[in-house]
Amino acid sequence: MLEVEGLSKRYDGLLAVSDLSFEVRPAEILGLVGPNGAGKTTTMRCLAGILPATAGKVRICGHDLASDPVEAKRRLAFIPDEPRLFDYLTVSEHLKFIARIYQVPEAEARASTLLAELELTDKTKSLPGELSRGMKQKLAIACGLLHDPAVILFDEPLTGLDPVGIRRMKDSIARRAGAGASIIVSSHLLHLVEELCHRILVIKGGTKVAHGTLAEIKAAAPELQADASLEDVFLHVTSHGPSAK
Amino acid sequence: MTGAFLFLTLCSFRNRILSQLRRLKRPRYLFSAVIGGVYFYFVAGRHWINGMRFAGQAGRAMLPVGLLEVVASVLVLGSIVVSWCAPSPVSPLTFSEAEIQYLFPAPVSRRSLVKWKLMRGQLGVLFSIVIFTAVSGPYFARGNRVLFLAGAWILFATMQFHLTGIRMARHNLQRRGIGWATRTAITSFLAVSAVGLCILWAAKNVGPPDPATIKNLAGQGSVSDYVGRLFGAGPAWLLTWPARLIIRPALASDAAGFLLAIPAALALLLVNYAWVLRAGVVLEEGALAAARRLEESREAHLRGRLGRTRKVRAVPAPFALAPTGRPEVALIWKNMIAALRGIGGMPTFLWLMAACMVPALVSMVARGHGLDVVFQIAGTLCGISAIALLLVGPSILRCDFRQDLQHIDLLKTYPLRGYSLVMGTLLAPVMLLTIIQYVLFACFAILNTSSFGEFLPTRSGPAALAVAGAIVALPMNMVAALIQNAALLLIPGWVSLGPVRTSGPERIGQGMITTLGFLLVMAVSVIPAAAVFALTFFVLSKFLGNTGALPVSALPAAAVILAEAWIGLLILGAFLDRFDPSRELDSLTR
Numbered sequence: 001m002l003e004v005e006g007l008s009k010r011y012d013g014l015l016a017v018s019d020l021s022f023e024v025r026p027a028e029i030l031g032l033v034g035p036n037g038a039g040k041t042t043t044m045r046c047l048a049g050i051l052p053a054t055a056g057k058v059r060i061c062g063h064d065l066a067s068d069p070v071e072a073k074r075r076l077a078f079i080p081d082e083p084r085l086f087d088y089l090t091v092s093e094h095l096k097f098i099a100r101i102y103q104v105p106e107a108e109a110r111a112s113t114l115l116a117e118l119e120l121t122d123k124t125k126s127l128p129g130e131l132s133r134g135m136k137q138k139l140a141i142a143c144g145l146l147h148d149p150a151v152i153l154f155d156e157p158l159t160g161l162d163p164v165g166i167r168r169m170k171d172s173i174a175r176r177a178g179a180g181a182s183i184i185v186s187s188h189l190l191h192l193v194e195e196l197c198h199r200i201l202v203i204k205g206g207t208k209v210a211h212g213t214l215a216e217i218k219a220a221a222p223e224l225q226a227d228a229s230l231e232d233v234f235l236h237v238t239s240h241g242p243s244a245k
Numbered sequence: 246m247t248g249a250f251l252f253l254t255l256c257s258f259r260n261r262i263l264s265q266l267r268r269l270k271r272p273r274y275l276f277s278a279v280i281g282g283v284y285f286y287f288v289a290g291r292h293w294i295n296g297m298r299f300a301g302q303a304g305r306a307m308l309p310v311g312l313l314e315v316v317a318s319v320l321v322l323g324s325i326v327v328s329w330c331a332p333s334p335v336s337p338l339t340f341s342e343a344e345i346q347y348l349f350p351a352p353v354s355r356r357s358l359v360k361w362k363l364m365r366g367q368l369g370v371l372f373s374i375v376i377f378t379a380v381s382g383p384y385f386a387r388g389n390r391v392l393f394l395a396g397a398w399i400l401f402a403t404m405q406f407h408l409t410g411i412r413m414a415r416h417n418l419q420r421r422g423i424g425w426a427t428r429t430a431i432t433s434f435l436a437v438s439a440v441g442l443c444i445l446w447a448a449k450n451v452g453p454p455d456p457a458t459i460k461n462l463a464g465q466g467s468v469s470d471y472v473g474r475l476f477g478a479g480p481a482w483l484l485t486w487p488a489r490l491i492i493r494p495a496l497a498s499d500a501a502g503f504l505l506a507i508p509a510a511l512a513l514l515l516v517n518y519a520w521v522l523r524a525g526v527v528l529e530e531g532a533l534a535a536a537r538r539l540e541e542s543r544e545a546h547l548r549g550r551l552g553r554t555r556k557v558r559a560v561p562a563p564f565a566l567a568p569t570g571r572p573e574v575a576l577i578w579k580n581m582i583a584a585l586r587g588i589g590g591m592p593t594f595l596w597l598m599a600a601c602m603v604p605a606l607v608s609m610v611a612r613g614h615g616l617d618v619v620f621q622i623a624g625t626l627c628g629i630s631a632i633a634l635l636l637v638g639p640s641i642l643r644c645d646f647r648q649d650l651q652h653i654d655l656l657k658t659y660p661l662r663g664y665s666l667v668m669g670t671l672l673a674p675v676m677l678l679t680i681i682q683y684v685l686f687a688c689f690a691i692l693n694t695s696s697f698g699e700f701l702p703t704r705s706g707p708a709a710l711a712v713a714g715a716i717v718a719l720p721m722n723m724v725a726a727l728i729q730n731a732a733l734l735l736i737p738g739w740v741s742l743g744p745v746r747t748s749g750p751e752r753i754g755q756g757m758i759t760t761l762g763f764l765l766v767m768a769v770s771v772i773p774a775a776a777v778f779a780l781t782f783f784v785l786s787k788f789l790g791n792t793g794a795l796p797v798s799a800l801p802a803a804a805v806i807l808a809e810a811w812i813g814l815l816i817l818g819a820f821l822d823r824f825d826p827s828r829e830l831d832s833l834t835r
Contacts, residue, residue: 011827042827050654051827069822073660084655088583090559099568100575101659107568127559 001026002047002151002182007056009042009206016042017206020056024151024182029173031197032186033230035238039206040186044155047184048078060151074102077149081156083140085128091115092124094143102147114142117172119165133160141169145176152176154185158192170196194230202237210237250361258368309469310496313385315476317496318488321404328411329432333419337412337524338362356522363406363521370401377401385496392503396495399510403491406517413524439484446479487513560590572661576669577676584644584677594677598684605691612694624692624707631685631714634678636767639725642674646730653826664818671730671814675722682718686711709792713799717774720806727813728766732759734820770809778802 002024009017017039024030034040045051047058049065049072058065063072089097092111099107115121118138128136137160144152154173158166173196177183187193193200200217202210210217210233217233218224224236268274338359340348348358374397378390385393418428454471476482491513493506563581566574585594605627608620649656649670656666690711694704778798785794 009827045654045827048658050657052823052825070660070662073658076658078658080654084652086579086583086652088560088586089579093562093579093582096562096566096568097575097579100566100570100578101572101661103569103572105569125559 001059001061002184003057003059004047005057005059007043007046007058008054009039009046009051010054015206017046017203020203020206020208022201022208022211024184026150026180026182027177028199029177029183029185029197031193031200032184032203033188033190033193033200033234034203034209038203038238040203041155042206043203044078044080044153044184044186048076048153049073050078074147075150076153077144077147077151078153079141079144079155079157081159083128083136083160085136085139087128090125090127091120091131091139094139095146098143098146104147107146110146110148111142114145117168118142134162134165137161138165141172145172149181151182152184154183154187156187156189157185158187158189190230190234200230202234204238250357250364254361254365254368310498311473312469314489314492314496315472315485317400317492318476318485321488321492322485324404325407325411326432326436328408329415330429331415332425333415333428334412337416338409359522359524363409363518366405366409367402370398370405374398374401389500392497392500393495396493396497396503396506396510399494399507399514400491403510403514403517406514406521410517410521410524413521417524439480443475443479443481443484446481447475450479451475558586560586561592563591572659573665573669573672576666577673580644580648580670580673581677583648584642584673594680598680601684601688605688608692620692621695624689627685627692628689628707628710628714631682631689631718634682634685635718635721635725636764638678638681638722639674639729642678644674645670645726646733650733653824657824657826662818663821663824664814666821667727667730667814667818671723671726675719675726678722679719682722683715686715686718689714706792709795712796716796716799717803717806720803720810721771723810724770724806724813725763725767727810727817728763728770731813731817732762734817734824770806773809774802774805777805 004023005021007017007020008015020043022030032040032043042051046053047065049069053066058072060072061075063075065072085094086097095107095111095114098104099111104110112121115124118141120135120138120142123131123135128139131139141157152173157169157173161169170192173183173185177198185193185197194214199213200210201208202217210220212220214230214233217237218226218228221233221236224232228236269278340362374394378394378397415428419425451471451474454468476485490506490509494503494510497503497506560582563578563585566578581591585591588594588597604623608623612620646653656670659666661669690708693707695707778801781801782791782794782798785797788794789797
């Protein structure tokens with residue numbers, strides 16, 4: 001379970017995220033959406049422990065990310081849009097490395113399953129430089145999921161994947177949520193968010209402008225029609241929300 | 246179209262300068278820019294100012310003009326030969342990925358693109374000759390510094406065009422099936438034949454120099470006179486004549502001499518320019534691959550690897566990594582793979598280390614056969630190398646944060662405290678460096694069996710020194726690596742991340758400050774250990790003698806350095822826990 005309380009992040013003079021509070025329960029998928037520069041990536045990077053928050057608390061399965069980072073991060077996976085891989089480690093070495101970092105005793109079996117699921121079985125000896133963009137993304141996903149995290153942060157998870165990969169990725173996200181993981185999916189692909197996510201958090205200018213299920217958000221905006229899509233909702237709430245940071 | 250190219254070049258140049266100036270708002274950049282500026286002034290600027298002040302004064306050159314002309318022309322010919330022997334380029338001209346994306350599909354003739362690349366290259370030439378003139382002018386310029394600058398531009402520009410032409414010719418030859426081996430064989434044959442011809446001609450017509458007068462720089466029978474006779478006629482004159490034509494304007498002692506030399510030099514400049522334009526290369530071929538290689542090379546530079554990027558190959562892992570246990574071991578394992586990938590992995594490294602021991606082991610059986618002096622020298626060199634590695638080793642083995650700073654956001658997601666991350670990251674280069682030093686110390690001890698005077702009178706003196714060195718090597722390497730990485734993490738703005746390299750005076754200042762800082766901190770960190778060592782040695786030498794006291798005294802000294810390293814590790818770890826990539830690493834900020 002992920003709990004965020006009053007999260008703020010300020011870069012020199014710029015308030016990128018302002019007083020953001022929400023939670024993601026087990027088996028729930030939260031869609032994080034917002035226009036360019038809304039603070040989505042900053043939020044994700046704060047939740048992942050990459051950026052220290054200026055204010056606020058982030059708790060992962062009850063462990064405070066600031067005061068108990070090791071236990072918090074042990075239960076967390078962050079899968080960025082741009083796969084960051086070590087160019088001198090092969091696919092299997094990446095998984096061995098991650099297994100040791102996260103202390104995964106049954107890593108070999110899990111790695112085999114993940115590699116098969118992500119169609120990387122015949123690429124175990126390949127270096128990242130020998131992989132396509134989509135395969136690199138799959139490897140980053142495999143590394144993220146190897147330790148069976150309780151909280152998973154996906155930043156634009158479908159970037160670089162082919163149609164088959166997209167279908168598998170969506171299934172995989174839904175399956176992980178079904179198994180009890182708390183998941184955040186940050187994406188500009190509103191149809192993906194609408195299809196996958198149980199609840200949606202819309203931010204603009206670093207501030208929350210809408211939060212809830214699609215039906216709840218629609219209900220909060222009576223001018224929207226009953227059959228309005230997430231795209232209609234998004235355009236509506238972001239055109240009325242705060243614009244200045 | 247020329248206007249668009251000019252716009253692109255000027256805007257890029259202006260924006261680069263502006264971004265460098267904007268960086269100066271940050272105190273550390275300003276400080277380092279001032280240091281870099283002072284350095285530039287003392288190395289180059291003051292020569293320029295003095296040169297301008299004394300413009301027109303002739304005859305201050307260090308070498309006689311004839312000798313200078315010959316040396317420069319031989320260098321020019323040498324660079325041409327080397328260029329013909331270079332591997333075939335992936336692309337005849339280097340374009341960035343953005344240039345390929347926007348300029349190749351644009352309605353622009355290939356000749357215009359080549360012209361633009363050549364003209365844009367002149368910016369670099371201009372910068373080079375300003376520095377060249379400032380630094381070398383006092384020694385080479387014969388007269389007005391401005392004339393020297395203009396002459397140097399003609400020389401550098403002509404060479405740039407010529408070497409570009411050779412690059413294009415190499416590319417075209419490759420496309421016709423004439424590869425590097427054939428081209429190098431032909432070039433080498435021609436070069437050796439030409440040199441042989443010159444030697445034969447000189448032997449017949451000039452003869453050997455007069456040993457009595459050849460040591461003089463100028464005058465009858467001097468070096469200058471002899472070289473003048475060698476290159477004044479015959480095949481050597483013919484070979485160096487075109488090169489001399491482009492060198493003469495820079496060496497002109499006055500305006501009249503410059504004007505006299507300039508027509509032939511300009512003609513050669515234009516001939517080379519026309520040659521490049523008419524070379525008819527297919528720019529698209531390999532351009533993208535070359536652009537990617539350029540990007541990779543930049544990334545490699547940013548990660549601390551110098552030179553061209555080698556294709557990364559998978560190498561055997563240094564040891565089997567179990568999925569559980571100390572997580573720091575995973576970082577050591579990863580960084581050892583990174584460090585040893587260039588030589589084929591840990592097995593090759595260990596074989597190399599074993600091979601280094603062979604001469605030392607041979608010396609044990611070959612001693613007393615007239616080779617003792619050789620063994621002695623080799624042993625001393627090993628000892629010096631081991632000590633030198635303490636200072637330069639951490640700069641060579643950079644498989645630590647200097648390599649992984651680009652991955653800092655990934656590393657920060659790992660469930661590790663800062664000190665674990667620092668320890669795991671630093672231990673791989675430290676361990677590898679220490680292994681190398683152990684081998685060197687062992688070689689020193691085996692090869693060097695003579696006593697060290699009264700201080701270490703016994704034949705086991707070198708062994709005692711080697712053991713003492715080996716004891717302090719590991720903690721010393723750890724401290725050195727900590728200092729290097731602390732500098733990087735505390736002031737990461739001095740290391741450029743992302744696709745653009747940091748350059749400019751502040752970069753030079755930064756380099757100087759970090760080098761001096763490293764030496765200073767190393768010196769300070771050694772003081773407590775040195776004091777402990779001296780005290781222990783003073784006491785123990787009375788009981789154990791110098792030879793016995795030396796390695797024993799190294800133990801508490803090593804403990805002190807190790808304690809310092811541990812404290813440094815905790816401090817740097819705590820800093821890393823609070824490290825904010827968005828604040829420190831601009832390129833990672835979203």
